[in-house]
Amino acid sequence: MPKGTAPDNDRSVRPVDLERAGAWLTWHGLADVRPTPLLAARLAARRATHLAADVLLAVFIIAVALVHTVNRSDGDAVDGTGPPLHWSLLVLTAVVAGLVLAQSLLARRVRQVDRRAAATLPRRAAHPVRLGWRTVLGGPRVLFAVATFAGATAPAIHALTVQESTARYAAAILLIGLGGIAAGMLVQLRHVLARPTVADDEVSLTADVIMRVEDARYVATPSVVWCLPTVSVLAAGLGWWTVAWLAFIALSVVALALITARTAPSSTVAQHVMSDR
Secondary structure (H helix, E strand, O other): OOOOOOOOOHHHOOHHHHHHHHHHHHHOOOOOOOOOHHHHHHHHHHHHHHHHHHHHHHHHHHHHHHHHHHHHOOHHHHOOOOHHHHHHHHHHHHHHHHHHHHHHHHHHHHHHHHHHHHHOOOOOOOOOOOOOHHHHOOHHHHHHHHHHHHHHHHHHHHHHOOOOHHHHHHHHHHHHHHHHHHHHHHHHHHHHHHOOOOOOOHHHHHHHHHHHHHHHHHHHOOHHHHHHHHHOOHHHOOOHHHHHHHHHHHHHHHHHHHHHHHOOOHHHHHHHHHHOO
């Protein structure tokens, strides 16, 4: 593992973070590797970022539900193109922009931690192959994410064709929300792929690949996409669409489980990358 110190200094790394780093190494088949403060700091930054990202997405779902519910309770707000409708969609657009910005800042925070960690290394090692999206994410997961977004967009497009203004308004909310989620996902994946390599030997290179793969898979899991139609379009009472969407979620969960089971673990991906040296 890297011999350098953690960002700031070693004393800034809590003992519990070192213990968690050791457990992380053991989980990925590197039980004989001693956890370093540098690795502990990188993993701690990722845990904090993932927690903040989960809270952020939960707040976003609540915000979408509130925008839809507040205006739906006011008949004038959704019956036509009055100011309440316009303003609510503008507010939602601002919320979406804030979401993308916040996700970008969180991803940048992890990238900055990695850069500071890399700066402490006496020498830098490089990955033997370029770690593009096919390596860290894989085609099946990309196709799954695209299919999930397409499935969520379908009820919105259908709602735009009906005469009821409430359904059309809900469809607009859903499309704006999905656009924000997609943009945030792409921004975060870009950060994952652009992060610097933090390693000075073969073992630390392996750990770096594992972290990059895990980060990419975390970002590409479209769990929030399953929730957005439930709090917007389906709440407008589109009949059989509700049953269809619940079935779609069930099938998606099964598909994701199968993809996860058939996809090589992050540690195996790292081993394959290192074998291409």
